[in-house]
Amino acid sequence: MRNKINFYLIEYAINAILRQRYKNIFIATTLTFLIFLLTSIFFITNSIKYELNATVDALPEIVVQKIKAGRHYDIETHATEEILAITGVVDAVARVWGYYYFENAGVNFSIVGVDEFEAQYKESLKRVVETSNLMNTKESSMVVGSGVKETMQNNYYKDYFNFIKPDGTLKRVDVVGVFDGDTQLESNDMIVMSKADVREIFDMRESKATDIVVKVSNPDEVATIASKIKLIFPDSRIITKNDLKISYQNIFDYKSGIFLALFVVSLFTFFIIIYDKASGLSSEEKREIGILKAIGWRVDDVLKEKFYEGFIISFFSYMIGVIAAAGFVYIFQAPLLQNIFTGYSQLKASFELPFIFDVQTLFLVFFLSVPIYIAATIIPSWKIATLDADEVIR
Amino acid sequence: MIELKNVTKSYEINKNNLVVALNDVSMKIEEGELVVIKGASGSGKSSVLSLIAALSKPTTGEIIVDAKQISKLPDRFASEYRRDNIGFVFQKYNLITTLSVKENILLPLVPLNPDAQDADAKLNRAMEMFKISHKKDAIIKNLSGGEQQRVAIARANVNNPKIIIADEPTANLDEKLSLHFIEMLRELKKLNKTIVIATHDPLFFGLDIVDIEIEMHNGVVI
Numbered sequence: 091m092r093n094k095i096n097f098y099l100i101e102y103a104i105n106a107i108l109r110q111r112y113k114n115i116f117i118a119t120t121l122t123f124l125i126f127l128l129t130s131i132f133f134i135t136n137s138i139k140y141e142l143n144a145t146v147d148a149l150p151e152i153v154v155q156k157i158k159a160g161r162h163y164d165i166e167t168h169a170t171e172e173i174l175a176i177t178g179v180v181d182a183v184a185r186v187w188g189y190y191y192f193e194n195a196g197v198n199f200s201i202v203g204v205d206e207f208e209a210q211y212k213e214s215l216k217r218v219v220e221t222s223n224l225m226n227t228k229e230s231s232m233v234v235g236s237g238v239k240e241t242m243q244n245n246y247y248k249d250y251f252n253f254i255k256p257d258g259t260l261k262r263v264d265v266v267g268v269f270d271g272d273t274q275l276e277s278n279d280m281i282v283m284s285k286a287d288v289r290e291i292f293d294m295r296e297s298k299a300t301d302i303v304v305k306v307s308n309p310d311e312v313a314t315i316a317s318k319i320k321l322i323f324p325d326s327r328i329i330t331k332n333d334l335k336i337s338y339q340n341i342f343d344y345k346s347g348i349f350l351a352l353f354v355v356s357l358f359t360f361f362i363i364i365y366d367k368a369s370g371l372s373s374e375e376k377r378e379i380g381i382l383k384a385i386g387w388r389v390d391d392v393l394k395e396k397f398y399e400g401f402i403i404s405f406f407s408y409m410i411g412v413i414a415a416a417g418f419v420y421i422f423q424a425p426l427l428q429n430i431f432t433g434y435s436q437l438k439a440s441f442e443l444p445f446i447f448d449v450q451t452l453f454l455v456f457f458l459s460v461p462i463y464i465a466a467t468i469i470p471s472w473k474i475a476t477l478d479a480d481e482v483i484r
Numbered sequence: 485m486i487e488l489k490n491v492t493k494s495y496e497i498n499k500n501n502l503v504v505a506l507n508d509v510s511m512k513i514e515e516g517e518l519v520v521i522k523g524a525s526g527s528g529k530s531s532v533l534s535l536i537a538a539l540s541k542p543t544t545g546e547i548i549v550d551a552k553q554i555s556k557l558p559d560r561f562a563s564e565y566r567r568d569n570i571g572f573v574f575q576k577y578n579l580i581t582t583l584s585v586k587e588n589i590l591l592p593l594v595p596l597n598p599d600a601q602d603a604d605a606k607l608n609r610a611m612e613m614f615k616i617s618h619k620k621d622a623i624i625k626n627l628s629g630g631e632q633q634r635v636a637i638a639r640a641n642v643n644n645p646k647i648i649i650a651d652e653p654t655a656n657l658d659e660k661l662s663l664h665f666i667e668m669l670r671e672l673k674k675l676n677k678t679i680v681i682a683t684h685d686p687l688f689f690g691l692d693i694v695d696i697e698i699e700m701h702n703g704v705v706i
């Protein structure tokens with residue numbers, strides 16, 4: 091009989107909550123909103139972290155650029171041959187790419203050139219070359235990212251686009267497919283077409299390339315090979331995956347700083363509620379505890395009842411808050427909140443937040459809310475319950 | 485049997501002010517007796533009731549109920565003692581006014597986690613005995629004073645305690661209702677309960693069911 095769940099006590103707790111209906115609705119609403127905000131922030135952070143990691147993982151191990159007067163210039167394509175001669179280098183590919191400013195939408199897209207007969211330095215590009223008939227058409231054609239497609243459609247270009255070349259003449263390129271990248275961040279604002287077409291749009295000579303990407307057989311040798319390349323081409327800048335990782339993370343850390351601020355604000359609000367609750371009971375509430383004690387409730391009976399009250403409210407708020415956050419972030423893609431993140435490049439189109447199920451986040455939010463709220467409910471009651479009942483009800 | 489031995493109770497109002505509510509009080513109440521404690525307001529009647537119910541502790545002296553030293557019980561056991569032995573009808577009833585009649589009467593049973601049948605049986609017996617069944621779902625604050633008192637008595641009896649304590653039970657009742665209360669006492673006396681009543685209502689003086697009258701004045705038994 092002692093071990094059974096005491097439904098009379100639970101019923102009493104539910105009754106107690108309902109008797110203070112408006113106050114408890116207010117508390118539960120605020121708590122739910124805070125839990126919702128906190129969980130959303132964690133969900134978004136996790137998704138973006140995942141996206142960035144995937145993006146970084148897809149990056150080439152070494153990129154070689156030519157530097158002149160401190161600025162980036164086109165590099166000679168024949169440099170690939172000398173790089174290939176270095177031991178440990180598996181492949182060296184001259185890339186032809188650049189940014190094209192799409193004036194109507196005020197957005198920058200990156201145009202990447204591919205060559206059917208070259209090894210592709212990225213899985214996603216390999217797929218494009220293999221599956222689209224980019225190379226087989228007579229006309230110039232391109233495969234575009236979903237963000238690009240959307241922007242073009244919003245600006246009345248459905249099947250083709252006229253690029254303006256540096257000399258002012260137009261170059262028409264047909265859209266033959268939609269690009270499916272390894273990550274959303276990458277594929278969204280990307281356009282893939284043949285190297286020849288990219289050269290034409292950017293007015294780049296056959297013997298030149300934007301940069302050279304190098305593939306090595308052993309990732310531990312990246313640093314050694316990088317310094318060898320630097321020896322052969324003193325006018326080059328060598329960027330390794332590690333360098334890129336750091337700069338990506340810097341962008342992200344700056345962003346998570348903003349979110350940390352939001353996080354702190356919501357925690358602060360939460361603790362104000364807690365403080366208010368913990369700082370005292372109304373005389374009505376005190377009297378009720380006194381009555382219960384006077385008719386034979388023990389301190390632990392009172393505390394158990396208060397535990398149920400706190401648990402019901404906070405767990406209910408937690409569940410609703412977390413479910414709402416999951417829907418908000420993963421189904422509705424976090425309107426408003428996401429802009430704070432993706433805003434880091436205003437020229438970048440928005441991207442999808444991938445669903446990452448993260449038990450740690452759920453636990454963290456749980457422990458930041460439920461036990462703290464329960465403690466705030468129990469402690470003031472405990473103070474009253476341990477007084478002489480006689481004093482409390484007098 | 486209830487026994488108070490040289491009990492003193494003082495309340496500390498602040499550092500320099502001590503109120504002596506009871507001064508060397510001794511009394512003996514046998515099982516099944518109905519005792520009336522009378523005296524003017526402030527004479528210490530309520531303090532005696534509180535001590536018997538273990539709602540407070542004496543400053544000095546001891547209180548023994550059924551051979552148990554209840555004046556030294558730790559809080560947890562004091563609660564259990566009240567729960568199992570005492571039915572207290574408070575002067576201000578001390579009902580939870582936002583709950584129903586039924587819920588108030590059940591309150592002492594809640595921590596015991598009774599099974600539903602047992603609880604229902606106890607509830608119905610108490611409500612019938614004190615004629616409040618017809619109002620069982622009414623909210624306390626919508627009841628009259630007399631009805632509230634019957635709820636308070638029903639609650640005090642729901643766990644079938646041996647000792648019933650009532651503090652100024654007729655203070656808020658008219659004469660007709662006061663006589664009703666005395667009828668209820670008669671019923672309880674038949675059940676061989678020990679009953680202690682604090683009152684200054686002359687209605688109780690010389691009443692046939694009263695076994696002993698104890699008079700108090702300024703914290704002393706006279």
Ligand SMILES: Nc1ncnc2c1ncn2[C@@H]1O[C@H](COP(=O)(O)OP(=O)(O)O)[C@@H](O)[C@H]1O
Nearest residue numbers: 484495503505524525526527528529530531532
């Ligand atoms: N909790 C308390 N704190 C301070 N003084 C008290 C307290 N309880 C009773 N007293 C004082 O003790 C005296 C006796 O009170 P009480 O026992 O209530 O008498 P009665 O019930 O006969 O009116 C009174 O002077 C009262 O003011």
Ligand SMILES: [Mg+2]
Nearest residue numbers: 529530531651
């Ligand atoms: Mg009194």
